[in-house]
Amino acid sequence: MTVTLADVAARAQVSPATVSRVLNGNYPVAAPTRERVLRAVDELDYVLNGPASALAAATSDLVGILVNDIADPFFGIMASAIQAEIGGTGGRAGGERLAVVCNTGGSPERELKYLTLLQRQRAAAVVLTGGAVLDAPHAAAVAAKLRKLGEGGTRVVLCGRPPVPDARAVALTFDNLGGARAVTEHLVGLGHRRLGYLAGPEERSTTRHRLEGHRAALASAGIEEDPRRTVHGQFDRRSGYQGALELLGRDRSLTALVAANDSVAAGACAALRESGLRIPEDVSVTGFDDLPVAMDVAPGLTTLRLPLTEAAARAGRIAMGREEAPAGGIGGVRGELVVRGSTGVARD
Amino acid sequence: MTVTLADVAARAQVSPATVSRVLNGNYPVAAPTRERVLRAVDELDYVLNGPASALAAATSDLVGILVNDIADPFFGIMASAIQAEIGGTGGRAGGERLAVVCNTGGSPERELKYLTLLQRQRAAAVVLTGGAVLDAPHAAAVAAKLRKLGEGGTRVVLCGRPPVPDARAVALTFDNLGGARAVTEHLVGLGHRRLGYLAGPEERSTTRHRLEGHRAALASAGIEEDPRRTVHGQFDRRSGYQGALELLGRDRSLTALVAANDSVAAGACAALRESGLRIPEDVSVTGFDDLPVAMDVAPGLTTLRLPLTEAAARAGRIAMGREEAPAGGIGGVRGELVVRGSTGVARD
């Protein structure tokens, strides 16, 4: 029924071993023989059986990319950049891996499930992107799983995620704290003293670090922290919309809204518009990440640009073994404040 | 080194066959035996070897999702919905498949490459989303590949893609033509007679069909078609921006800009704003798809809402064999016009 290695071997009048070697290109095969084999492969339209190959070789050409939400452009952009580095060129030796994106939906269970599935497939590498869940038991479970993956020969790379101790995993961390501080400092510099904060999901590392940066900036400006000026939600537009209404309902005198990311900020802008508040005259708004949407809201969003594409591409290269891991297995990625029209001097 | 089925069998004092059957749950195993096995699995922290299993069973639990551009929310949303249906529950029998998203970047070569890779992995199903490349040789190559996949037992589902003849593939097609006509008719109804069209990549089916719908609406309104009022580009924001400038440069008297999708429309809005033109007083703008960005541009985008999530979920279910394929293997999906602030009566 299906064509196998043996069929090719028969047709090319060589042994299966030789065919395998031609296909993998990691053993000397005389040129005429090679050509004969290649011709047979072509004539029979032979397709290697992946599972069999993976079983025999004890590795596969699968690379997993875990994302928290594939519908979120933040992850779409990273996944795209990683995959571009992975879907490379030629043979097991060279590259030619199947980059697969797995959507965890931010759920630790599904994250573990996917890691197990990838472990089961004996994946060549795994790249985990975005914030981690900080809940201790889950963090421990994930760490254990990553450790096992590493021991099993799977290369593990974290991109935009805190390092995992003992898990020979390379981590590229985003400077969320510093970035968030820069954003809030910008606002403070414009005279804002009453700022609302639209945070992400409570237990997420990204949420935590950005919030810390915000608070650090407030503290060093001598602004007292008021828990009623922070609301938690998801990292999406809807949460931004609802959160902004909530914050404004609690305290109409806020002059600035700091959002956990650009999608949230976009939602906040919509809420402000509908409330008849002008941006930035009445309320300034800031985002984070600098996704395309930052340019679509009017006025353009002041935000912190994260070099997502570059960082993700680097993660992909490291996962493929085409680039050195940073010293100590941990590399930091910094962002850059981009000032657009959504922020202005505070009213009053 | 690694724990195998045999280890589990030894520990549970049963044969490997029994362990396999407990794990797959498709053969009667006495309750006490089953429990003993399960306990052993747990104690040894056993993880099934996917390749070995796939080899022996001649199928795998991989489901491929092909997208043209993972960084585009259009595909992100669909991938997310498909994956949600696929990353189901329990055992080979029940569902528990590994949904993997493959980013073709719109390139036919990569599309073929991924299909081969999936064929190589003996994927259980493949879902292809979004427009197809219409170039004849490539279309034929893809069709041949899909046919082979189908013969190999892989279920093939097309979502938002034209049907492929002879390739026992289920197709869920979007009514791009009808939707585009509705959009343009809306504009014509508002008195617009000079409309620019920002099209997608030339050879893409989506581009073609939407353009046809637009032209059909113009024709039935007795508006003469002017090729200088159409520009082609990518399905992204940047193309919308540049295309709008180009179109306006050619003919400043346009009163409406019809975009191939929302991202393009968002770019066009930015271009209009920068050109000092008001939306919709000076120029009306329309999008297509109704992605989140449609609500972020100001004013909100009049667009054609496609039920992406529903359609994709359905495609996922069909791929999993959990839902009947539509009669004849082809199902149509219609959109709905959503009128927001970006369109108004034509000036003059």
Place this chain on the structure above:
DNA sequence: TCCCCTGTAGAAAGCGCTTGCTATGACGAT
């Protein structure tokens, strides 16, 4: 001339799992 080295190909032993077929009790039926 003989031997050893280098280059190339084959034989064969698995990799870890699934599954058709067979074996074994335990029962109720005859």
Place this chain on the structure above:
DNA sequence: ATCGTCATAGCAAGCGCTTTCTACAGGGGA
């Protein structure tokens, strides 16, 4: 008491590939 029938469990034969080890030429160097 005897036998057919279920319900379970084991045996063993692969699934299609990789890779170690062995075999065999041909070609120098001694």
